[in-house]
């Protein structure tokens with residue numbers, strides 16, 4: 059069953075057709091990668107999915123409900139969480155305080171700083187945050203200031219901040235961009251663990267083909283705003299249309 063269904067989505071920026079008749083089904087309990095050369099429309103599509111952009115036409119249905127016309131925080135409350143290229147954490151706060159922000163946002167629709175004043179009364183919220191920190195191996199860092207952590211740990215914290223909201227769909231926007239190889243490998247392992255333990259459905263945009271082929275069950279190749287081909291990783295490797303889409307760019311590792 060498709061958890062997310064995108065049908066006939068178009069988006070223009072002035073004279074530029076950024077998305078042209080995009081159809082895409084993300085099936086429940088799978089990891090679906092969206093790849094394509096620079097400017098293919100991947101981020102535009104993601105922004106449509108999270109309500110940051112409104113398409114000119116088409117439909118986006120999540121778990122049987124349209125997401126179009128809803129505000130980003132409402133879409134988040136429906137069960138869609140997004141992980142950004144640069145971890146969206148609060149550097150001045152410690153790990154636990156960071157974790158509580160999405161807990162309040164999920165429950166109240168927003169977070170207000172004075173929410174921390176009453177946090178001692180939120181026992182179940184704290185327990186839930188601790189359980190997720192434990193799951194991602196960060197419980198011992200709960201008092202650590204977020205800005206002092208390594209890039210890999212910041213990503214781990216951001217992932218935990220998504221998981222504590224118990225999303226049904228995790229949207230990953232180049233989760234390993236700019237990471238050293240060791241942090242990339244750790245992030246791949248973390249995502250695999252999240253899938254195995256929680257069965258969270260994932261849609262990932264990623265340029266690193268090693269990451270894509272390690273995680274994806276299905277891959278959609280976008281080129282000039284339109285899906286060119288959708289298939290399994292094995293069939294995508296070496297697909298003539300995929301090679302054609304990447305021509306003119308530096309060779310993409312893994313697409314041979």
Ligand SMILES: Nc1ncnc2c1ncn2[C@@H]1O[C@H](COP(=O)(O)OP(=O)(O)OP(=O)(O)O)[C@@H](O)[C@H]1O
Pocket residue numbers: 071074076094095096097098099100101102103
């Ligand atoms: N807000 C905007 N206004 C005008 N043009 C835009 C805007 N956002 C994106 N575009 C254009 O739409 C096209 C698709 O851009 P998009 O960022 O979605 O591609 P992408 O596949 O994510 O690229 P990359 O891999 O480089 O991040 C590009 O030509 C881009 O310049």
